[in-house]
Amino acid sequence: xxxxxxxxxxxxxxxxxxxxxxxxxxxxxxxxxxxxxxxxxxxxxxxxxxxxxxxxxxxxxxxxxxxxxxxxxxxxxxxxxxxxxxxxxxxxxxxxxxxxxxxxxxxxxxxxxxxxxxxxxxxxxxxxxxxxxxxxx
Amino acid sequence: xxxxxxxxxxxxxxxxxxxxxxxxxxxxxxxxxxxxxxxxxxxxxxxxxxxxxxxxxxxxxxxxxxxxxxxxxxxxxxxxxxxxxxxxxxxxxxxxxxxxxxxxxxxxxxxxxxxxxxxxxxxxxxxxxxxxxxxxx
Amino acid sequence: xxxxxxxxxxxxxxxxxxxxxxxxxxxxxxxxxxxxxxxxxxxxxxxxxxxxxxxxxxxxxxxxxxxxxxxxxxxxxxxxxxxxxxxxxxxxxxxxxxxxxxxxxxxxxxxxxxxxxxxxxxxxxxxxxxxxxxxxx
Numbered sequence: 001x002x003x004x005x006x007x008x009x010x011x012x013x014x015x016x017x018x019x020x021x022x023x024x025x026x027x028x029x030x031x032x033x034x035x036x037x038x039x040x041x042x043x044x045x046x047x048x049x050x051x052x053x054x055x056x057x058x059x060x061x062x063x064x065x066x067x068x069x070x071x072x073x074x075x076x077x078x079x080x081x082x083x084x085x086x087x088x089x090x091x092x093x094x095x096x097x098x099x100x101x102x103x104x105x106x107x108x109x110x111x112x113x114x115x116x117x118x119x120x121x122x123x124x125x126x127x128x129x130x131x132x133x134x135x136x137x
Numbered sequence: 138x139x140x141x142x143x144x145x146x147x148x149x150x151x152x153x154x155x156x157x158x159x160x161x162x163x164x165x166x167x168x169x170x171x172x173x174x175x176x177x178x179x180x181x182x183x184x185x186x187x188x189x190x191x192x193x194x195x196x197x198x199x200x201x202x203x204x205x206x207x208x209x210x211x212x213x214x215x216x217x218x219x220x221x222x223x224x225x226x227x228x229x230x231x232x233x234x235x236x237x238x239x240x241x242x243x244x245x246x247x248x249x250x251x252x253x254x255x256x257x258x259x260x261x262x263x264x265x266x267x268x269x270x271x272x273x274x
Numbered sequence: 275x276x277x278x279x280x281x282x283x284x285x286x287x288x289x290x291x292x293x294x295x296x297x298x299x300x301x302x303x304x305x306x307x308x309x310x311x312x313x314x315x316x317x318x319x320x321x322x323x324x325x326x327x328x329x330x331x332x333x334x335x336x337x338x339x340x341x342x343x344x345x346x347x348x349x350x351x352x353x354x355x356x357x358x359x360x361x362x363x364x365x366x367x368x369x370x371x372x373x374x375x376x377x378x379x380x381x382x383x384x385x386x387x388x389x390x391x392x393x394x395x396x397x398x399x400x401x402x403x404x405x406x407x408x409x410x411x
Contacts, residue, residue: 001138001275001411003310005379036140037272038177040312040375044386046327052235053183053227058215062224070207070344078332087336090327097234098326101177101375103270105142110268112181131384133377135312137138138275173277174409175314189372190320190364195352199361207344234371238314240407242279247405249318274275
């Protein structure tokens, strides 16, 4: 059994941003040498997410608007009594989820034709990390 | 360490449909010979999901209505400028999530009494695939 | 390859409650002896969830209010025709998701600075179980 760990760092210019990270996960997979197994891709923050969906800018815009509608930025969260102003980012992170597991078959990420891995930043403009943990043989 | 991979194909009659697939995952587990480990069950599409919940038709109706309320089918998504009409299916897929991991103990799916695995189709009426990846010993 | 399984039991006083369970998962990890791998933490019920986010009481209050807004307790669910009254708990469980996978590196849960594991109870006041399944070497 092999395991391999890589930490990716992202620093977005905007507060909310959606980054396509399939290439970085593929690169980690090549480094790992794993042929059959699973790759865990997990945000190490509570105001960010990782998801699998379409690499299409219109849809990414729709996702952003939809998340803002379901978990709006507004002042009246109790979390803000701690001095924070990012409660909406926590809720958006919970909606999107902070991690995915991608199957590995014959040395490749076994994704469907249109499936791509994204890092979803909801409180950016600073260094944030994603762990890629690969396990298999 | 053992790994085992199986691809399931579904073709629903309706656009949105919820299929109980625990028996297919159990069958893959038997084929794998794995006694202790994990089974990843993951939709290979960006307009479908996989979840674990109750096998009760009333609840499945409630889930469908609730998803339609939180991520409604409507024309004004930016994704539709590409010619697509299924942005709501992408959003529903993100809400439900496209995958689950089920623990395997003593050669069986280690689910609670009422937990069943479902494939959630949000843009069907064509062949769509789910990967079952089993890893363990 | 090693695997290790532990079942945690929770019995909340209120119907909805959010329990910090990182210490219990760390304890299971120590028992497992696994140094590199993954820990699956999964509710064994269809009216509960497991998530990773902040250990801050104001935010936990916000999460609870937000879930009640997106998946409200109300009488008119079709599921209630079975005699149940907890359809909202099923929907909240789907939103939060019933499981997380946590990476294990150098014998520790490889979480970010503020990431903590929570059990989210949506229909409590009785014994409910969470499985911790650890796999690695």
